[in-house]
Amino acid sequence: MPISKLLLDIGRDLFQLFYPNTCISCAKVLDRDLVFCPSCQFSLPFTGFEENIKSNDFATRLMNRIDFEGCMALFWYVKASRVQKMVHKLKYKDRPDIAKTLGKLAGDLWNNHLTGIDYLVPIPLHKERQKWRGYNQSDEFAKGISEITNIPVNNDIIFRDIHTSTQTNKNTAQRMQNVLEIFSVKSSKSLENKHLLLLDDVVTSGATFDAAANTILDNHKNVKISCGAIAIADHWA
Numbered sequence: 001m002p003i004s005k006l007l008l009d010i011g012r013d014l015f016q017l018f019y020p021n022t023c024i025s026c027a028k029v030l031d032r033d034l035v036f037c038p039s040c041q042f043s044l045p046f047t048g049f050e051e052n053i054k055s056n057d058f059a060t061r062l063m064n065r066i067d068f069e070g071c072m073a074l075f076w077y078v079k080a081s082r083v084q085k086m087v088h089k090l091k092y093k094d095r096p097d098i099a100k101t102l103g104k105l106a107g108d109l110w111n112n113h114l115t116g117i118d119y120l121v122p123i124p125l126h127k128e129r130q131k132w133r134g135y136n137q138s139d140e141f142a143k144g145i146s147e148i149t150n151i152p153v154n155n156d157i158i159f160r161d162i163h164t165s166t167q168t169n170k171n172t173a174q175r176m177q178n179v180l181e182i183f184s185v186k187s188s189k190s191l192e193n194k195h196l197l198l199l200d201d202v203v204t205s206g207a208t209f210d211a212a213a214n215t216i217l218d219n220h221k222n223v224k225i226s227c228g229a230i231a232i233a234d235h236w237a
């Protein structure tokens with residue numbers, strides 16, 4: 001073995017010793033450059049929504065609320081599941097890398113439907129919450145998609161101007177009221193004929209997408225909207 005190759009291998013082994021490549025779901029150390037271990041890959045509930053972006057459970061939730069082109073989500077979000085643990089880590093355990101890795105996965109899986117998209121638009125957090133968390137998980141998800149597709153991330157379209165309390169313990173009606181007018185447009189720069197992919201972590205009732213999309217549609221002419229999420233709750237009422 002040439003010495004340069006040997007040094008490269010040793011370097012990689014040392015790197016892996018300190019920064020091992022682990023399954024982002026269960027943290028098992030992986031010996032190859034994978035996202036999930038075989039067990040998680042096999043058991044994670046992928047939705048397959050990208051096979052039918054206009055007619056799936058996500059699209060149904062937004063039907064008659066947003067004039068959308070298509071809706072996609074990577075996983076079903078089931079309580080106490082691997083997906084829930086993964087989402088918890090990327091939101092509350094200082095793991096923006098997980099959101100970004102899932103973005104790359106979405107970039108690969110959704111590739112066929114991303115060709116007409118002009119901007120990836122992360123659902124913004126209120127600036128106080130983002131400061132507290134240190135990052136916006138939806139922005140990290142968008143960055144991962146962008147890395148694969150080269151579609152730019154655009155954070156200059158809307159902002160969140162009301163600091164809503166956490167949604168976890170609210171029912172659908174309360175959530176809708178809670179998010180009804182929480183976004184405002186950030187810039188009046190024309191988005192004419194642009195197609196935006198709004199991105200969020202978990203979709204439950206769809207109220208957040210509804211509010212964000214309609215803020216954009218109310219303030220811009222001839223703009224197309226699609227929606228993408230890391231996970232979709234299996235029930236939300």
Ligand SMILES: [Zn+2]
Nearest residue numbers: 023026037040
């Ligand atoms: Zn795993």
